Amino acid sequence: MIENQTEMEEREHLANIVSKLQKALQTIEQKISKAHHEIMESKKYLWENRSELDPAETAANKIDIMLTIDQGEKAVDKERRLRKLIESPYFGRVDFVLDGQSRSDSHYIGVHAFSEEDSQKNLIYDWRSPVASMFYDFEVGRASYPSPAGQVEGEVCLKRQYKIKDGVMQYMIESSLNINDEVLQRELSQTSNEKMKNIVATIQKEQNVIIRNEHSHELIIQGVAGSGKTSVALHRVAFLLYRSKGTITSQNIWIISPNKVFSDYISNILPELGEEKIMEIGIEEIAAKELDGVCKFESFSQQVAELAASNDQSLIERIQYKSGIEMVERLDQFLAHMSEASFVPDDIAFDNVHIAKEDIMRAYRGAANLPIKQRLEKTASIIAANARDENGDKATAATARKVKAAIKKMFASLNLLVIYKDFYEYMGRPELFKLKKPKMLEFSDVFPLVYIKIHLEGTKGFEEVKHLLVDEMQDYTPVQYAVLSRLFTCKKTILGDCNQSVNPYSSSSITEIKKVFPNAETVELLKSYRSTMEIIRFAQQINPNSRMIPIERHGPSPEIKKASDSSAELEQIKKIIASFQKSEQRTLGIVCKSQSQAEKLYQEIASSGEAVHLLDFGSDQFREGVIVTSSHLAKGLEFDQVLVPFVDAENYKTDMDRSLLYIACTRAMHMLTLTYSGKASPFLLQLVQ
Numbered sequence: 001m002i003e004n005q006t007e008m009e010e011r012e013h014l015a016n017i018v019s020k021l022q023k024a025l026q027t028i029e030q031k032i033s034k035a036h037h038e039i040m041e042s043k044k045y046l047w048e049n050r051s052e053l054d055p056a057e058t059a060a061n062k063i064d065i066m067l068t069i070d071q072g073e074k075a076v077d078k079e080r081r082l083r084k085l086i087e088s089p090y091f092g093r094v095d096f097v098l099d100g101q102s103r104s105d106s107h108y109i110g111v112h113a114f115s116e117e118d119s120q121k122n123l124i125y126d127w128r129s130p131v132a133s134m135f136y137d138f139e140v141g142r143a144s145y146p147s148p149a150g151q152v153e154g155e156v157c158l159k160r161q162y163k164i165k166d167g168v169m170q171y172m173i174e175s176s177l178n179i180n181d182e183v184l185q186r187e188l189s190q191t192s193n194e195k196m197k198n199i200v201a202t203i204q205k206e207q208n209v210i211i212r213n214e215h216s217h218e219l220i221i222q223g224v225a226g227s228g229k230t231s232v233a234l235h236r237v238a239f240l241l242y243r244s245k246g247t248i249t250s251q252n253i254w255i256i257s258p259n260k261v262f263s264d265y266i267s268n269i270l271p272e273l274g275e276e277k278i279m280e281i282g283i284e285e286i287a288a289k290e291l292d293g294v295c296k297f298e299s300f301s302q303q304v305a306e307l308a309a310s311n312d313q314s315l316i317e318r319i320q321y322k323s324g325i326e327m328v329e330r331l332d333q334f335l336a337h338m339s340e341a342s343f344v345p346d347d348i349a350f351d352n353v354h355i356a357k358e359d360i361m362r363a364y365r366g367a368a369n370l371p372i373k374q375r376l377e378k379t380a381s382i383i384a385a386n387a388r389d390e391n392g393d394k395a396t397a398a399t400a401r402k403v404k405a406a407i408k409k410m411f412a413s414l415n416l417l418v419i420y421k422d423f424y425e426y427m428g429r430p431e432l433f434k435l436k437k438p439k440m441l442e443f444s445d446v447f448p449l450v451y452i453k454i455h456l457e458g459t460k461g462f463e464e465v466k467h468l469l470v471d472e473m474q475d476y477t478p479v480q481y482a483v484l485s486r487l488f489t490c491k492k493t494i495l496g497d498c499n500q501s502v503n504p505y506s507s508s509s510i511t512e513i514k515k516v517f518p519n520a521e522t523v524e525l526l527k528s529y530r531s532t533m534e535i536i537r538f539a540q541q542i543n544p545n546s547r548m549i550p551i552e553r554h555g556p557s558p559e560i561k562k563a564s565d566s567s568a569e570l571e572q573i574k575k576i577i578a579s580f581q582k583s584e585q586r587t588l589g590i591v592c593k594s595q596s597q598a599e600k601l602y603q604e605i606a607s608s609g610e611a612v613h614l615l616d617f618g619s620d621q622f623r624e625g626v627i628v629t630s631s632h633l634a635k636g637l638e639f640d641q642v643l644v645p646f647v648d649a650e651n652y653k654t655d656m657d658r659s660l661l662y663i664a665c666t667r668a669m670h671m672l673t674l675t676y677s678g679k680a681s682p683f684l685l686q687l688v689q
């Protein structure tokens, strides 16, 4: 017999669960208040009796207080989960009959688990539990889920989806093959807001495989724009935290985030899923830490801005040379050469101590697996420890020190910048090393230099990190990956889209990334969930390489508006803003090619009294309303409506411009408009009638 078969029965079941959740909430609130009272009382007791208590008693009381605080914090955490469940206890249900049995068991699936206190019966299963995987992976029919004893086989005899808001069921859908789509459609047609949403209720099968992958040491996710890469990666973190409770905490999972606005945008997901935020770090922070005291460097965004503003061929050549996969090989070849050629031993003869250069070389060769500075240190220590005078007596401490110093001087130069310059001499390309200013590197030199530094000095790395997420993988070069692989030896999830590079001269393809991580597993996501079919088809004309498969969701066709001149274009932009302000939509992104264009346009719009926000590299928050920004900063974000201004032939003409235009257009969920004056960009030729 199937329990809660009719909608009426489901509503009763829901009311029953909500009432149990409320009862559990009351109990936990009482616990919290009791813990609070106990802490206050214990502190009062400690204070009032401070002169009579001996140190052991004081310490014991303090430990008691700490334990109560710890229990209180756990209770507060539980309270938060219960409140969330009361709003929406579950979103799915699978009824499963185990092979060999006749009775089915119902499993209601929610963001968190909930069980009855007395009976310990599971009333709601966590979406990450093994049994819940069937909800994402199977329709009605044969199914299985993993268990410690092996795969559990059986039959799903019922699958339902629910939308419950504020404890009230808004709709309930019986599963058939395309039901998933219907719920998904409803979710996708909603307006955006300033934070990324969780997708637990509608995770797709191909996404679920990635989320639950526990075996890959490196997992590379290549996904088209809007395919849910970032969402999936964050749900994967929540899954890994659930599976590794007790061994990994959110402090052990780090994300290399492209900028602070993006970090803010995604910051909600893990707390919504009942986990704490993970640690984040920017690639430039990593470089700054490694190059502290060595030199300063320009930022990646400065490099992108420079390229977007000019077509400096020698700069492009410098960047391309340092961004290819061959760069790692070249550096390895140079480092192997340098560590041998730069060490020129000589015979030592002082204080009656004689050491042959062959012995010094032998010791140096014996320490070949160490970074150069440590290798020299070890060579010097071994030779000094074995140094004997003419009588066969051990060298004195003072002589040993002199021996050590002499050996270290046998290495040509340990100055990092000198060695880096030598690299280009060795390659016969000295013109490729150009400082931005004295002691200020171009961005493309930063990671080759860090790579050399690691070989020279070694690194402690980031041992506390047990899993690393790298988003926007296409924007990192093979040398950057080679550095990351040395600094972070942990498991990694690397995600991005090779069609969304903000700097095609330094972008990496999957093949290149895989050369650094040869054992990585690669998965591809082709279905795009963010934008309507009309927007996706439009974006595909701009970038014909894109293999996006749109999901069947429709909206207005993107519009290209021509203005007679730039001031008429500005008027058009203001009109679009005005009609957005009157609509139900919550976010309008005005996405310019460069940050300087965004700043200028922002000033022009703001000066006419419009409420607009400028997002720049100093911003740390994504907001609702009208936002003016650049493609570079908008990457990873999304807006209900996108307006791309200045799409004229002068502004959008290079490969890099094409990539930036594609990124801008694929930020739109429901509506897209492009404006220009003069001649349209060649990328719009097929689109402008």
Ligand SMILES: Nc1ncnc2c1ncn2[C@@H]1O[C@H](COP(=O)(O)OP(=O)(O)OP(=O)(O)O)[C@@H](O)[C@H]1O
Residues within 6 Å of the ligand: 184, 187, 188, 197, 198, 199, 202, 203, 204, 207, 223, 224, 225, 226, 227, 228, 229, 230, 231, 232, 496, 497, 500, 529, 530, 635, 636, 637, 638, 666
């Ligand atoms: N299974 C899903 N159910 C509901 N919404 C989804 C699902 N997968 C993705 N989405 C939605 O699609 C949009 C794009 O997701 P996300 O930003 O994670 O994609 P992305 O691949 O990282 O995009 P991009 O590379 O273009 O920045 C978001 O609004 C997300 O909520």
